[in-house]
Amino acid sequence: xxxxxxxxxxxxxxxxxxxxxxxxxxxxxxxxxxxxxxxxxxxxxxxxxxxxxxxxxxxxxxxxxxxxxxxxxxxxxxxxxxxxxxxxxxxxxxxxxxxxxxxxxxxxxxxxxxxxxxxxxxxxxxxxxxxxxxxxxxxxxxxxxxxxxxxxxxxxxxxxxxxxxxxxxxxxxxxxxxxxxxxxxxxxxxxxxxxxxxxxxxxxxxxxxxxxxxxxxxxxxxxxxxxxxxxxxxxxxxxxxxxxxxxxxxxxxxxxxxxxxxxxxxxxxxxxxxx
Amino acid sequence: xxxxxxxxxxxxxxxxxxxxxxxxxxxxxxxxxxxxxxxxxxxxxxxxxxxxxxxxxxxxxxxxxxxxxxxxxxxxxxxxxxxxxxxxxxxxxxxxxxxxxxxxxxxxxxxxxxxxxxxxxxxxxxxxxxxxxxxxxxxxxxxxxxxxxxxxxxxxxxxxxxxxxxxxxxxxxxxxxxxxxxxxxxxxxxxxxxxxxxxxxxxxxxxxxxxxxxxxxxxxxxxxxxxxxxxxxxxxxxxxxxxxxxxxxxxxxxxxxxxxxxxxxxxxxxxxxxxxxxxxxxxxxxxxxxxxxxxxxxxxxxxxxxxxxxxxxxxxxxxxxxxxxxxxxxxxxxxxxxxxxxxxxxxxxxxxxxxxxxxxxxxxxxxxxxxxxxxxxxxxxxxxxxxxxxxxxxxxxxxxxxxxxxxxxxxxx
Ligand SMILES: Cc1ncc(COP(=O)(O)O)c(C=O)c1O
Numbered sequence: 001x002x003x004x005x006x007x008x009x010x011x012x013x014x015x016x017x018x019x020x021x022x023x024x025x026x027x028x029x030x031x032x033x034x035x036x037x038x039x040x041x042x043x044x045x046x047x048x049x050x051x052x053x054x055x056x057x058x059x060x061x062x063x064x065x066x067x068x069x070x071x072x073x074x075x076x077x078x079x080x081x082x083x084x085x086x087x088x089x090x091x092x093x094x095x096x097x098x099x100x101x102x103x104x105x106x107x108x109x110x111x112x113x114x115x116x117x118x119x120x121x122x123x124x125x126x127x128x129x130x131x132x133x134x135x136x137x138x139x140x141x142x143x144x145x146x147x148x149x150x151x152x153x154x155x156x157x158x159x160x161x162x163x164x165x166x167x168x169x170x171x172x173x174x175x176x177x178x179x180x181x182x183x184x185x186x187x188x189x190x191x192x193x194x195x196x197x198x199x200x201x202x203x204x205x206x207x208x209x210x211x212x213x214x215x216x217x218x219x220x221x222x223x224x225x226x227x228x229x230x231x232x233x234x235x236x237x238x239x240x241x242x243x244x245x246x247x248x249x250x251x252x253x254x255x256x257x258x259x260x261x262x263x264x265x266x267x268x269x270x271x272x273x274x275x
Numbered sequence: 276x277x278x279x280x281x282x283x284x285x286x287x288x289x290x291x292x293x294x295x296x297x298x299x300x301x302x303x304x305x306x307x308x309x310x311x312x313x314x315x316x317x318x319x320x321x322x323x324x325x326x327x328x329x330x331x332x333x334x335x336x337x338x339x340x341x342x343x344x345x346x347x348x349x350x351x352x353x354x355x356x357x358x359x360x361x362x363x364x365x366x367x368x369x370x371x372x373x374x375x376x377x378x379x380x381x382x383x384x385x386x387x388x389x390x391x392x393x394x395x396x397x398x399x400x401x402x403x404x405x406x407x408x409x410x411x412x413x414x415x416x417x418x419x420x421x422x423x424x425x426x427x428x429x430x431x432x433x434x435x436x437x438x439x440x441x442x443x444x445x446x447x448x449x450x451x452x453x454x455x456x457x458x459x460x461x462x463x464x465x466x467x468x469x470x471x472x473x474x475x476x477x478x479x480x481x482x483x484x485x486x487x488x489x490x491x492x493x494x495x496x497x498x499x500x501x502x503x504x505x506x507x508x509x510x511x512x513x514x515x516x517x518x519x520x521x522x523x524x525x526x527x528x529x530x531x532x533x534x535x536x537x538x539x540x541x542x543x544x545x546x547x548x549x550x551x552x553x554x555x556x557x558x559x560x561x562x563x564x565x566x567x568x569x570x571x572x573x574x575x576x577x578x579x580x581x582x583x584x585x586x587x588x589x590x591x592x593x594x595x596x597x598x599x600x601x602x603x604x605x606x607x608x609x610x611x612x613x614x615x616x617x618x619x620x621x622x623x624x625x626x627x628x629x630x631x632x633x634x635x636x637x638x639x640x641x642x643x644x645x646x647x648x649x650x651x652x653x654x655x656x657x658x659x660x661x662x663x664x665x666x667x668x669x670x671x672x673x674x675x676x677x678x679x680x681x682x683x684x685x686x687x688x
Contacts, residue, residue: 060569064293108554113568139279160295186455
């Protein structure tokens with residue numbers, strides 16, 4: 001693997017793999033419900049066992065997201081959260097958690113509409129480790145991947161249950177850090193039950209990521225340890241949770257202590273199945 | 276990975292969608308390319324366009340408007356005479372037939388005022404497809420009669436309560452539905468927007484407008500028109516009108532955007548004039564957005580133009596200057612609505628009124644021997660209430676009630 005690709009994300013997966021552990025990846029909407037609470041939330045997640053943090057930069061039109069993340073994103077926007085707020089947030093968090101990879105998850109327009117190079121450079125300066133962009137397809141990614149490689153940012157591309165093998169190969173070879181498999185036909189949000197096609201897709205995708213020596217993480221709709229364990233059994237090297245966390249945050253917005261307590265115990269349970 | 280040219284208009288267009296949709300777009304593209312060349316498909320399409328929708332539509336010499344403006348000879352392309360009352364049905368019949376041939380069981384679509392929703396419901400009825408129309412909750416409130424029309428036509432209307440609850444949010448919601456039900460469902464996009472192949476495919480289905488104009492005007496006058504004018508929402512009636520003339524360099528093409536309360540106010544839909552390059556709804560194009568890339572709400576008195584983006588081919592034609600794009604305000608559009616109704620006995624849609632207003636405003640630019648074609652994309656019955664309310668608001672209605680609406684209208688124009 002070229003030196004530039006050995007970013008913090010890849011290193012973390014290597015470290016976990018030596019211990020026989022899987023990665024727990026946690027998504028939160030950046031600076032939601034407010035900057036201070038969000039810092040406490042992220043600290044709680046990491047202290048309870050989260051390995052990687054995804055910060056969602058809120059976008060006005062989040063087409064891959066279900067109602068929970070939509071609601072949190074719109075509220076964050078209404079409260080004046082901008083990409084710069086999210087940059088500073090990561091910078092602050094990294095003072096305490098320098099070993100935890102932080103990724104940005106956001107939509108193409110946020111990254112591309114204001115000079116791509118400046119945006120990625122600013123992210124790097126603020127110690128962001130990589131990007132997940134759900135509406136960026138490999139065909140449109142040349143310039144982005146070029147700049148991200150130069151800067152040493154991980155470029156995490158997504159795959160879906162219906163992605164053809166040939167395309168999975170292209171996705172695996174252009175991704176760095178890990179490949180993000182979307183578990184279901186649908187948007188982000190909790191699901192009551194996964195169907196067989198999800199687990200089949202995890203196994204199929206894992207064969208290909210294995211060949212390309214890149215980890216595979218699975219997300220969308222994971223809401224309990226059992227879901228996580230099933231994903232791992234099918235071959236996932238990591239599991240991603242987002243809406244379930246945001247649900248706890250939204251439901252307990254008026255009682256921070258309770259919110260942090262629930263988040264902490266939920267993460268401990270989830271990390272339990274990763275060990 | 277090499278940058279792809281798939282579905283590109285210069286730097287615009289392409290595909291910017293969640294990965295789940297890629298197989299569906301490939302399948303659609305493959306089938307469309309195949310069926311486009313299929314004689315049986317074309318025969319069925321032509322049959323429906325002629326006998327269901329009412330094509331060809333007339334090209335009418337607007338003698339009174341010509342006289343009134345003392346300018347060029349004006350011809351109106353009468354898309355308002357189509358079944359459903361607008362050009363939208365050219366596209367919904369085309370895509371409906373395609374979806375049916377592909378074995379899809381379910382159709383979804385976005386709609387603003389309900390025009391595309393109604394045209395989609397009609398096409399679905401022909402092919403017996405289950406239909407769900409996404410419509411912003413605000414628009415549902417404003418456009419009750421179109422909601423009822425869609426219900427009569429056996430379509431379910433799903434009010435969208437996310438985001439700004441208008442057209443752009445119904446596109447988001449339709450895309451979310453498509454991601455979830457991609458295997459059984461066709462997303463019948465209503466204009467030349469979205470990921471490839473939609474902008475090309477919808478343009479092809481709408482190009483019948485321009486092809487007919489070409490034939491009709493040549494028959495009528497012996498030559499091509501000097502200028503052609505059409506309004507721009509997403510841009511489908513305009514590109515359908517322009518496309519067959521794109522290589523006729525002597526024919527000047529004018530696209531008219533909605534200036535709302537003025538482009539210097541916050542309330543307009545002048546995407547090409549005031550937007551910035553961005554990525555939304557599967558395409559790279561111009562969008563109304565703030566400095567951080569958050570998409571803004573658009574405003575226009577005509578719901579069909581009320582969209583903060585525009586089809587990628589128009590973005591390309593703007594930058595290479597083949598088409599001139601300009602802006603007409605709500606007030607100018609209303610005056611044109613009144614004027615055409617009075618002079619020609621044709622009540623145009625408020626969308627189409629923007630195209631007329633451009634001509635009225637700029638009639639001095641065209642010399643008397645010029646031939647100008649204006650596409651009347653739809654009829655204005657759906658806008659009666661909006662126009663009446665606006666006239667009452669501004670006080671011009673009460674006053675003109677005494678003297679007669681039409682006289683007042685003309686003196687305003
Ligand atoms: C009558 C009419 N004209 C124009 C438009 C604008 O769409 P487009 O720019 O795609 O033609 C609409 C959209 O609903 C419409 O109903």
